[in-house]
Amino acid sequence: xxxxxxxxxxxxxxxxxxxxxxxxxxxxxxxxxxxxxxxxxxxxxxxxxxxxxxxxxxxxxxxxxxxxxxxxxxxxxxxxxxxxxxxxxxxxxxxxxxxxxxxxxxxxxxxxxxxxx
Numbered sequence: 001x002x003x004x005x006x007x008x009x010x011x012x013x014x015x016x017x018x019x020x021x022x023x024x025x026x027x028x029x030x031x032x033x034x035x036x037x038x039x040x041x042x043x044x045x046x047x048x049x050x051x052x053x054x055x056x057x058x059x060x061x062x063x064x065x066x067x068x069x070x071x072x073x074x075x076x077x078x079x080x081x082x083x084x085x086x087x088x089x090x091x092x093x094x095x096x097x098x099x100x101x102x103x104x105x106x107x108x109x110x111x112x113x114x115x116x117x
Contacts, residue, residue, distance in 0.1 A: 024055050
């Protein structure tokens with residue numbers, strides 16, 4: 001059995017196909033690679049689901065959860081419930097993260113047990 005990654009990335013998406021490729025590229029390019037992505041398609045009517053499924057087919061760290069249009073809170077909760085990492089990171093479909101974002105955040109959380117966010 002594979003150990004859970006230390007970081008779970010929650011990516012709620014609704015109709016985010018226009019910017020999703022850039023967000024995915026910035027996640028794939030992270031210097032810290034021990035993470036999983038819980039991508040939650042919240043009832044999209046564009047190509048979001050297809051893009052997420054294509055990503056998951058080439059990257060085993062990605063899990064796609066499809067739900068009816070329930071809103072961002074429900075999408076985040078679905079991702080959180082499926083997450084196995086010790087820490088949660090948030091990402092939106094129109095976000096682009098610096099290459100060292102996950103590494104820096106993980107190192108900070110590991111170094112500072114008094115931090116909760």
